[in-house]
Amino acid sequence: MVGGVQLTSISLDDKERNDLLLNHAGAIIYTILPDGAMTYVSANWPRVLGHAAEEVVGHSFSHFVHPDDHPACFAFLGRIVGTGEAEGGIEYRVIHADGRLFWHTSTIIPVKQQDGGIIGYVGVAHDITRLKATEAELHGANQLLAALVVSREAELRQATNEALTAAESEAGRIGQDIHDSLCQDLIGLSRLAETAMPSHDHCDPSSCEALGRIRERAAQLAGVARSYSHSLTLHELEVQTLPEALETLARRTNEMFHTETETNICEDLDFLTHEQSVHLYRIIREALANAVKHAKAAHVWIDLVREPHRLAVSVSNDGIPLVDAALRRDGLGMHQMRMRASLLGGVLDLRYNGRNQTVLELILPLTKEPFL
Numbered sequence: 001m002v003g004g005v006q007l008t009s010i011s012l013d014d015k016e017r018n019d020l021l022l023n024h025a026g027a028i029i030y031t032i033l034p035d036g037a038m039t040y041v042s043a044n045w046p047r048v049l050g051h052a053a054e055e056v057v058g059h060s061f062s063h064f065v066h067p068d069d070h071p072a073c074f075a076f077l078g079r080i081v082g083t084g085e086a087e088g089g090i091e092y093r094v095i096h097a098d099g100r101l102f103w104h105t106s107t108i109i110p111v112k113q114q115d116g117g118i119i120g121y122v123g124v125a126h127d128i129t130r131l132k133a134t135e136a137e138l139h140g141a142n143q144l145l146a147a148l149v150v151s152r153e154a155e156l157r158q159a160t161n162e163a164l165t166a167a168e169s170e171a172g173r174i175g176q177d178i179h180d181s182l183c184q185d186l187i188g189l190s191r192l193a194e195t196a197m198p199s200h201d202h203c204d205p206s207s208c209e210a211l212g213r214i215r216e217r218a219a220q221l222a223g224v225a226r227s228y229s230h231s232l233t234l235h236e237l238e239v240q241t242l243p244e245a246l247e248t249l250a251r252r253t254n255e256m257f258h259t260e261t262e263t264n265i266c267e268d269l270d271f272l273t274h275e276q277s278v279h280l281y282r283i284i285r286e287a288l289a290n291a292v293k294h295a296k297a298a299h300v301w302i303d304l305v306r307e308p309h310r311l312a313v314s315v316s317n318d319g320i321p322l323v324d325a326a327l328r329r330d331g332l333g334m335h336q337m338r339m340r341a342s343l344l345g346g347v348l349d350l351r352y353n354g355r356n357q358t359v360l361e362l363i364l365p366l367t368k369e370p371f372l
Contacts (some may be wrong), residue, residue, distance in 0.1 A: 007049045014066070022117075024323055025254045026046060027044065027124050027125060027126050028041065028045050028049075028104075028123075028124070028125040028126075029041075029042040029044055029122070029123070029124060030042065030045070030123045030125065031045070031120055031121060031122055031123070031258065032061065032077070032108065032121050032122070032123055034077070034081045036062060036073075037058065037059065037060055037061075038056050038057055038058070038059060038060070038061055039057060039058075040057060040122075040124065041053055041056050043059065048102075048127065049064070049094060049095075049096050049097060049102070050096050050097030050098060051064065051097050061073065063256070064094055064095055065092055065093065065094060066092065066093035066094075066095060066101060068093075069092035069093055072090060072092065073090065073092050076090045076106075076108075077108065077121075080108050080110060080121065081121075082149060084110050084116075085110070086107065086108065086109040086110065087107070087108060088105070088106065088107030088108070089105065089107075090105060090106055091103060091104070091105050091128065092104060092105075092106075094125075102127055102129045103127070103128045103129045103131070103132040104125045104126065104127055104128065105125070105126050106123050106124065106125045106126075106130050107123065107124050107322075108121050108122070108123045108124075109121070109122050109124075115240055124293070134283075135277075149329045159263060161343055163199040163339075165252075175358055176227055182225045183222050183225045186218045186221050186222035186225060187218070187222045189214070189218040190214075190215045190222060191215075191304040192217035193211045193214040193215035193218065194215045196211055212264060219255075223256075224256075227270075228241050236248050236249065236281075237274070237277060237278060237281055238280070241269070242269050242272065242277040242280065242281060242292075243265045243266070243267055243269060243304075246263060246265055246281065246284060246302060246304070247263055247265070249281075249284070249285055249288065250262075250263050250288075250300075250302060253292060253300075257292045257293075259274075259292050259298055259299065260298065260299045260300070261288065261296060261297070261299075261300045261301075261302065262300070262301050262302070263301075263302045263303075264301070264302070264303045264304070264305065265302065265303075265304045266304060266305055266306045268306055269304075269306070276344060278361075279340040279341075279343060279344055280313065280335075280344070282336075282340060283313070283337045283340050283341065283348075283361070284302060284304075284315055285361060286333045286334075286336070286337055287315035287360040288300060289333075290300065290317055290318055290333065290360075291313045291315065291317035291358070292319075293318075294319075294320075295317050295319025295358060296319050296320055297317035297318055297319030298318060298319070299317065299318045300315065300316070300317045301314075301315070301316045301317070302314075302315055303315075303316075306366075308366075309365065309366055310361075310363055310364060310365050311346075311363075311364040311365070311366060312361070312363055312364075313361070313362040313363075314359055314360065314361045314362070315359070315360045316353075316358070316359045316360075317357065317358055318356055318357055319358065321352050321356065321358060327351075334350070337360075341362055344362075344364055345364065345365065346362050346363055346365070347362070347363050348361070348362050348365035349362075349363075350358070
């Protein structure tokens with residue numbers, strides 16, 4: 001007695017027990033010949049698929065399987081017959097007596113004698129219609145999500161590009177103003193001091209010395225202002241190729257900051273658009289400025305190398321090493337470099353290589369499609 005309920009034992013012989021298991025199991029049990037003819041189906045077939053057993057036995061399984069799935073099913077059965085080994089996992093559509101389609105999966109097991117000879121093939125089929133419907137819904141949801149992500153990425157790229165373009169335009173305007181006004185005024189002041197010196201025959205030595213210092217200082221400031229003007233505009237890229245512009249940038253940096261900037265720049269960059277060249281130039285120039293102004297580097301290396309499937313760009317320097325916190329903290333310049341790298345479809349990395357060098361590296365995959 002269990003839980004107040006009297007249990008009575010049921011005496012079944014082997015055949016009755018087997019019939020009970022076959023006819024009330026959740027799966028369909030069947031036997032099949034190497035040519036695909038069905039020789040037995042359990043009672044679940046009529047209950048699940050609506051065909052009477054006598055309508056199935058003696059007929060090929062292909063009468064009840066969707067035509068598009070025939071090749072896969074025959075190949076599946078052929079492999080089992082050929083190898084003599086059990087196999088499962090095939091998925092196919094079964095046609096109900098009323099025309100509806102159900103998804104099934106089957107495992108077929110060869111029944112072997114003691115000597116290894118095969119006397120038949122037993123199959124076990126499970127209904128996976130609900131699972132396939134769930135998979136289809138999930139696939140549809142994933143496609144919708146992917147389309148939404150692509151749309152949002154496109155909007156973000158457009159907004160980022162517009163923001164950088166606006167910044168470029170404003171920087172260019174300021175740079176042009178510095179060149180047209182401040183530079184010219186400083187050059188004029190230097191020349192004025194120069195012309196004033198010899199015009200005073202009886203010029204007080206201290207006054208002449210002051211005029212000389214004004215002339216020299218004005219000329220120096222004009223050079224600094226011109227450099228800032230160049231850094232805000234893209235004059236070099238308007239008249240030079242990207243490799244030429246980078247060589248000019250390195251030379252000017254050496255002259256202004258008395259540093260050694262070495263370049264290793266491939267010439268085969270004609271595939272880059274002007275916009276792509278601008279982003280690369282801006283990234284390299286910002287990294288170079290950070291190296292000489294903030295890291296106080298004495299030596300800087302600029303490498304731009306085209307490899308079979310990628311463009312590798314790096315700016316390394318031997319200046320003050322950056323600690324991890326500094327590497328993680330993005331200022332405006334670093335933030336804009338990351339934005340430009342994203343627009344190029346590349347990956348930007350700033351790290352300390354352990355050999356007294358800080359390295360900014362940009363890797364751009366090269367594909368047939370433009371990466372902007």
